[in-house]
Amino acid sequence: xxxxxxxxxxxxxxxxxxxxxxxxxxxxxxxxxxxxxxxxxxxxxxxxxxxxxxxxxxxxxxxxxxxxxxxxxxxxxxxxxxxxxxxxxxxxxxxxxxxxxxxxxxxxxxxxxxxxxxxxxxxxxxxxxxxxxxxxxxxxxxxxxxxxxxxxxxxxxxxxxxxxxxxxxxxxxxxxxxxxxxxxxxxxxxxxxxxxxxxxxxxxxxxxxxxxxxxx
Amino acid sequence: xxxxxxxxxxxxxxxxxxxxxxxxxxxxxxxxxxxxxxxxxxxxxxxxxxxxxxxxxxxxxxxxxxxxxxxxxxxxxxxxxxxxxxxxxxxxxxxxxxxxxxxxxxxxxxxxxxxxxxxxxxxxxxxxxxxxxxxxxxxxxxxxxxxxxxxxxxxxxxxxxxxxxxxxxxxxxxxxxxxxxxxxxxxxxxxxxxxxxxxxxxxxxxxxxxxxxxxx
DNA sequence: CGTCTCCTTGAAAGCGTTCAATTACAGTGG
DNA sequence: CCACTGTAATTGAACGCTTTCAAGGAGACG
Numbered sequence: 001x002x003x004x005x006x007x008x009x010x011x012x013x014x015x016x017x018x019x020x021x022x023x024x025x026x027x028x029x030x031x032x033x034x035x036x037x038x039x040x041x042x043x044x045x046x047x048x049x050x051x052x053x054x055x056x057x058x059x060x061x062x063x064x065x066x067x068x069x070x071x072x073x074x075x076x077x078x079x080x081x082x083x084x085x086x087x088x089x090x091x092x093x094x095x096x097x098x099x100x101x102x103x104x105x106x107x108x109x110x111x112x113x114x115x116x117x118x119x120x121x122x123x124x125x126x127x128x129x130x131x132x133x134x135x136x137x138x139x140x141x142x143x144x145x146x147x148x149x150x151x152x153x154x155x156x157x158x159x160x161x162x163x164x165x166x167x168x169x170x171x172x173x174x175x176x177x178x179x180x181x182x183x184x185x186x187x188x189x190x191x192x193x194x195x196x197x198x199x200x201x202x203x204x205x206x207x208x209x210x211x212x213x214x215x216x
Numbered sequence: 217x218x219x220x221x222x223x224x225x226x227x228x229x230x231x232x233x234x235x236x237x238x239x240x241x242x243x244x245x246x247x248x249x250x251x252x253x254x255x256x257x258x259x260x261x262x263x264x265x266x267x268x269x270x271x272x273x274x275x276x277x278x279x280x281x282x283x284x285x286x287x288x289x290x291x292x293x294x295x296x297x298x299x300x301x302x303x304x305x306x307x308x309x310x311x312x313x314x315x316x317x318x319x320x321x322x323x324x325x326x327x328x329x330x331x332x333x334x335x336x337x338x339x340x341x342x343x344x345x346x347x348x349x350x351x352x353x354x355x356x357x358x359x360x361x362x363x364x365x366x367x368x369x370x371x372x373x374x375x376x377x378x379x380x381x382x383x384x385x386x387x388x389x390x391x392x393x394x395x396x397x398x399x400x401x402x403x404x405x406x407x408x409x410x411x412x413x414x415x416x417x418x419x420x421x422x423x424x425x426x427x428x429x430x431x432x
Numbered sequence: 433c434g435t436c437t438c439c440t441t442g443a444a445a446g447c448g449t450t451c452a453a454t455t456a457c458a459g460t461g462g
Numbered sequence: 463c464c465a466c467t468g469t470a471a472t473t474g475a476a477c478g479c480t481t482t483c484a485a486g487g488a489g490a491c492g
Contacts, residue, residue: 411439
């Protein structure tokens with residue numbers, strides 16, 4: 001029971017399932033490490049540095065407000081880097097959405113794009129979505145985001161995280177996400193396969209919705 | 217008429233009122249420059265670098281979406297620095313909300329916090345606000361933000377920008393901002409002085425509202 | 433004094449939330 | 463193998479907030 005109520009601060013339990021917590025990343029160069037679902041890699045306020053490379057799984061960058069609300073700032077997908085200079089501090093908590101495989105890279109990687117820049121981009125992208133009006137356009141936008149990431153697959157897209165993550169990310173509630181997905185299904189835009197997997201049937205229709213140009 | 221419709225891309229006119237546009241900041245070390253209201257300092261995609269210091273006025277960092285919507289990512293207040301390394305690119309358009317006095321600092325200022333980090337912080341802060349539910353709590357939060365910035369004054373706070381900026385920043389509409397301010401007045405939380413200046417009478421009451429703990 | 437912009441207020445409609453109940457599914461132990 | 467249990471996902475119905483469209487005021491400036 002990691003997230004009894006997703007709008008409540010993280011339970012202490014998750015601490016014990018966080019193998020990376022306060023370890024020296026330099027100690028294990030290049031070796032793949034397994035990080036359990038819901039584990040915390042870094043807490044907001046932790047200091048760097050080092051460079052992690054996400055091989056498999058999904059991470060989320062989140063910010064908890066004092067009154068327990070959670071805001072998902074963005075997700076990290078396989079092949080993405082988390083590179084923070086020594087002495088710099090994390091401005092978000094980094095958690096594993098799913099079980100992950102992560103490598104600690106050795107070189108300080110001066111050539112890499114820094115985590116600050118990456119996070120800023122993700123935050124602004126999220127902001128542009130959450131800032132726009134209708135929830136339906138946000139969900140449509142997110143499905144298209146996912147589909148761009150799953151190119152080469154069998155045309156289906158899978159999201160390995162619960163509806164609550166999606167809701168916190170898009171600034172809405174789980175029930176509303178369900179309703180939007182159901183609406184897409186009724187309109188013939190998507191074909192649900194499993195609860196966390198679907199096939200996009202009409203990408204253009206979704207794109208139209210994503211831009212708030214409602215198509216009746 | 218710079219912003220006939222605030223949800224439309226910037227008119228070309230603003231280009232001509234942007235003295236800093238594509239200038240070499242190193243050319244004028246430390247000298248104060250005047251930047252006109254609604255001028256654009258940098259466009260999204262421009263490359264740095266240099267370091268600006270805002271002496272007077274307010275700047276906004278904005279992102280325009282392809283369908284003309286605008287998202288205000290954050291504001292810059294006097295004494296804040298905009299420092300971007302050479303070769304790095306701006307991820308937001310930086311515009312003057314009011315007439316501004318700005319200095320171009322010489323040293324590359326390695327000790328300064330980079331613009332990426334500053335913008336990330338602002339973006340996440342904005343996201344945390346826009347991501348939470350009620351508009352009334354966002355407006356309350358923003359007034360408290362402003363009041364923390366105007367310490368030492370006569371207890372009044374002024375915002376030199378139109379309601380439209382506030383609305384785009386908080387993810388709502390100008391009419392709603394008006395209604396929220398009117399509500400604050402009716403509840404005795406604030407005392408309006410001018411359209412863009414007011415006095416906070418009950419900071420604790422505002423804080424309660426900002427946390428969505430409604431007080432009847 | 434007209435015009436323009438900004439701000440304010442009204443009324444109605446729409447959309448998303450909220451609360452509640454139901455279903456589905458995986459894990460566990462009998 | 464099957465109930466039991468807890469979590470995740472879905473659907474329904476009513477409420478309430480915010481938007482939308484519209485009109486009216488308040489200054490600034492020519």
